[in-house]
Amino acid sequence: MLSSESVLYYALGGGLGHITRTLAILNHIEHPDSFRILASGRWAHLAEPYSPVPIDRVPKSCMNSRSDYGAFLEDYIRRHGVRQIVLDTFPFGIVGEWRGQFPEISRFLVARYLKWQDYLKRIALPRKELADENLANTLIIEPQAPAYEAFLSRKSRTTFLYDPIVFAGHDLRTRTPGQETAWLVVHSGDRKEQDALLSFANEKRKQMGHENTILDTVFPNQGIYPAQKIMGNYSHIVSAAGRPWPFTPMTSVAIS
Template identity: 25%
Template sequence: MTTAYYCMGGGLGHITRFAIFCRHFTLRPALLTNCGLVRSGMIKPDAGPIMIPDEADSIDLDSFRTWISNAIECCRPDTLIIDAFPGGILGELCDLPALKGIKCIYLARILDLSAYQSRLNGALPAFTKIYRIEQLGDEQQNWLQTLQAPVEELTLPYNSRPVDEKSYHIELPYNCWLIVHSGSIDELEQLWQFACQTAEVEELSPNFAMVSPGKKPEFLPETVAHYNCYPADSLIEQADRIFSAAGFNIMQQMKGRREKHLVMPMKRALDDQFLRCRLANQR
């Protein structure tokens, strides 16, 4: 039996979820991804083969459908696990002939449903199972029922990840407030200002640190440590407070430690971090 995993989307969220899902189910599937950090070699997923579209393959919907079809034909999976976007990130999986005879499983997390549905033009894959991996809004939950597949709750084990040598050899400063984010420089600066303003309001003087891909942002003072490591589990464990956006992974990871987690939801094209934050606050 051969399994492939569809893992398209920006940032680190999709590829992080891929790693945790595969570890949970002891899978080593073929991986279809456009993650820039996989492309650059910074992240080396435990998968085989790994298929990454070129820029020309992603230039428009037709080109991307062709690439996806060829990738599926290349690995000939019995099962395709589709992360986050049931019809593909652009709608490329709708009415896709290459999926005929393939068992499709959908990992359902929060979507900006109206924005996502505007990308769909055709029938979604016929799913044999849906894993709901977080609480959804009522509208999306009702839509999920129309897909006519059994829905199973799945809580991914974010607190049972293997030791990462890089982060586990880093010791944070005493009383450290850590900013964790893999987004743009502008978003990193917003989180930095959020952390500074929180310290000012509370009349505290913590040590600050930041973990994010790439080089240290220029706006950070020299006294603030910056770490370019992935994953950052050890740093998160050591920190006295965590400042982040409201992406799926960090919200799952911090679910049992909400007292030290301060969240600034960010606007996303297909995710709804504001809804995720509201639902978390209702629990």
């Protein structure tokens, strides 16, 4: 379990969907006051007015150097007296920045889908070090490769939660009565990814005979956040977030 003292929520990588999941998880924590979020996404500022805790952003000046980033992280942890960390990233950080570091800090991992063998190669983690690493608790939110799931089970107390993590009281099925068929594309990735999602949405619309229906977008440059506040106006939502969800009317449509 997480205590209520000096907790860092480490949400590096990803886009607004990552930050939104962070806020949804914090929404279910009884006393989140002692949390701080550390993020690197360029659009994180859009979420700041909706966050119950401070959102700190990693300075761009230290993002291209491991030594500079390590120095920043060490100083950040010292300044804020961090005693626990929620790693909403990969088990040793994006590029292994938590590998063997800060052993005195208790870790709680939010485990999203990970190509485990590719990750181990990327961070060049020796087998002995892998055996030495420990996590306190893990919340597994997406199906994992068997080897990764086995590692998490050996190294931590694991809990599985594959249902979407949403804000308390929010009904995913809520839709404005009488709303005609309308499509929404939501994504905070780059233009190439946005174009891919638009192509995917148009293909699905054509297959379903919806070519002449409304197709709106929520991209970061539009400044619409959170998208949740308008989702009830749409019958079909296309997103690249998370694992592929079944394609059914009035639910999310996802591409992997």
